[in-house]
Amino acid sequence: MSRAALRTALIAAVGLALAVGVAVLNGKSSADTMSLIGIAAGGALAVGLLGAGLLHVLRRESVAVSLMVVALSSVTAVMVGAWSAGRAMFLAQEDLHALSVVVIAAGTVGLCVALVLAELVAIASRSLDEVASRLGQGGEGSDQPSPRPPSLREFADLAARLEDTSHRLEAARAHEQALDRSRRELVSWVSHDLRTPLAGIHAISEALVDGVADDPETFARYLRMLQAESDRLSVLIEDLFELSRIHAGAVRLRLELVSLDEAVSDALAAADPLAAAKGVQLVGERQDGEPIHISPPEIGRVLGNLLQNAVRETAAGGRVIVTTGNDGEQAWVSVADACGGISPEDLPRVFDTAFRGERARTPSGHVGAGLGLAIARGLVEAHGGDISVANTDTGCRFTVCLPADAGRR
Numbered sequence: 001m002s003r004a005a006l007r008t009a010l011i012a013a014v015g016l017a018l019a020v021g022v023a024v025l026n027g028k029s030s031a032d033t034m035s036l037i038g039i040a041a042g043g044a045l046a047v048g049l050l051g052a053g054l055l056h057v058l059r060r061e062s063v064a065v066s067l068m069v070v071a072l073s074s075v076t077a078v079m080v081g082a083w084s085a086g087r088a089m090f091l092a093q094e095d096l097h098a099l100s101v102v103v104i105a106a107g108t109v110g111l112c113v114a115l116v117l118a119e120l121v122a123i124a125s126r127s128l129d130e131v132a133s134r135l136g137q138g139g140e141g142s143d144q145p146s147p148r149p150p151s152l153r154e155f156a157d158l159a160a161r162l163e164d165t166s167h168r169l170e171a172a173r174a175h176e177q178a179l180d181r182s183r184r185e186l187v188s189w190v191s192h193d194l195r196t197p198l199a200g201i202h203a204i205s206e207a208l209v210d211g212v213a214d215d216p217e218t219f220a221r222y223l224r225m226l227q228a229e230s231d232r233l234s235v236l237i238e239d240l241f242e243l244s245r246i247h248a249g250a251v252r253l254r255l256e257l258v259s260l261d262e263a264v265s266d267a268l269a270a271a272d273p274l275a276a277a278k279g280v281q282l283v284g285e286r287q288d289g290e291p292i293h294i295s296p297p298e299i300g301r302v303l304g305n306l307l308q309n310a311v312r313e314t315a316a317g318g319r320v321i322v323t324t325g326n327d328g329e330q331a332w333v334s335v336a337d338a339c340g341g342i343s344p345e346d347l348p349r350v351f352d353t354a355f356r357g358e359r360a361r362t363p364s365g366h367v368g369a370g371l372g373l374a375i376a377r378g379l380v381e382a383h384g385g386d387i388s389v390a391n392t393d394t395g396c397r398f399t400v401c402l403p404a405d406a407g408r409r
Contacts, residue, residue: 036085044081048073067121075110132162179247194236200229239371242301243353246378253295253382260324260331260402261286263296267303268322271311279316282307285323292331292404298379299402302387305372306335306398313339314395330385332401339395350389351377376400 051073058065204226213219245251268282275282310320318338325332342350353374380387385402 040081040085043084044077047077047080051077062122062125068115071110071115078110079104079106194233197229197233197236201226201233204229239375242375243371243378246375246382251298251379251382253298255293255295257291258294258296259291260294260299260326260333263294263299263303264322264324264333267300267307270300270304271307274308275311275320278311278314280311280314281319282311283319283321285321287325290326290328290331290404292326292402294383294402298382302376302379302400303333303335305376306400309372310335310337310339310398313337318394326404328404330401330403332399334397334399336392336397337395341391342389342396344391347389347391351387 051069054073055066055069058069204222207213208219208222208226213222264284264286268284272282307320307322314320314337320338321336323334323336351373353371377387380400380402383402385400387398387400389396389398391397
């Protein structure tokens with residue numbers, strides 16, 4: 001049995017008990033009492049059924065109309081029940097007229113009260129409708145004042161939930177638009193960068209097929225060029241694959257208890273040949289700290305990307321300084337270069353996909369599509385950490401912060 005049915009049965013039982021109690025206190029017989037109850041209840045029930053039918057017919061009307069039908073049915077049911085019971089009691093004509101006047105007057109006042117209360121509910125309903133109408137507008141209606149919250153508690157709670165849902169939808173829409181812009185920019189950059197090595201491979205292949213390389217030295221030089229272009233293409237594809245895993249939330253970390261100093265040492269050793277060829281000095285300022293839970297391949301890639309960028313942007317004779325630390329709550333590693341700094345307007349976009357901070361799409365000697373820092377940010381955030389950048393006197397410093405208890409989360 002539903003709650004509404006239970007409440008109806010409970011009210012009927014209480015009303016019947018009160019009617020019988022009043023009749024007994026006034027010395028009425030049980031037979032007369034039950035007869036009057038049956039007549040009054042029958043007349044009221046008949047009006048209630050008519051009201052239910054009218055409510056069904058007007059089911060597409062406003063809440064105010066439905067409330068008026070409910071109020072009209074309730075008041076009319078009381079009036080008809082009282083008048084039917086009065087006639088059944090064989091009251092004198094004057095008494096019956098007096099009862100009719102009383103019932104009509106009380107019923108009229110009751111309908112007026114119901115009309116006022118129905119208008120209050122209608123106002124609350126319209127306020128709720130205004131909140132609901134703003135739900136799908138996004139930023140279009142942001143300049144309009146917020147509607148006044150409904151006065152009824154249930155409507156006010158529902159309006160608050162709708163307003164919260166609207167804010168979350170707007171945030172999700174903004175995030176989706178940002179991702180869409182990022183995807184379009186990525187496609188634009190990558191389509192250019194993929195064409196460059198492919199064009200080189202195609203040109204070299206045609207030259208080899210046409211027999212341009214007619215001596216071993218030229219042939220070997222063409223093969224080295226072909227290998228360089230294919231390596232460049234492999235780096236691009238690998239970066240795209242890693243970035244797609246990050247965006248899809250498919251990065252699966254295999255955490256190990258490792259000292260961050262060890263990861264930095266490995267990254268410095270890997271970047272040393274590039275630094276030596278460029279004439280850049282790598283300096284490690286490491287502090288002994290407690291091991292933390294990290295995924296060595298992913299953190300190694302983060303450090304490798306940061307060191308490659310630092311070496312590439314530092315002029316010959318400059319230094320790249322790597323510093324580590326651990327305060328028990330978090331561990332950090334910073335990479336400071338001598339690039340001359342990043343313009344303030346570019347700092348917020350450094351970690352955006354395909355951002356390079358320069359006009360040339362394919363700078364000389366640059367391998368990749370500007371995805372290294374975006375990948376680094378994604379891998380650091382997958383560890384629950386944070387990566388940031390700030391300008392220094394001679395260049396800029398990238399800092400990676402990792403929670404010391406990442407493996408126990």
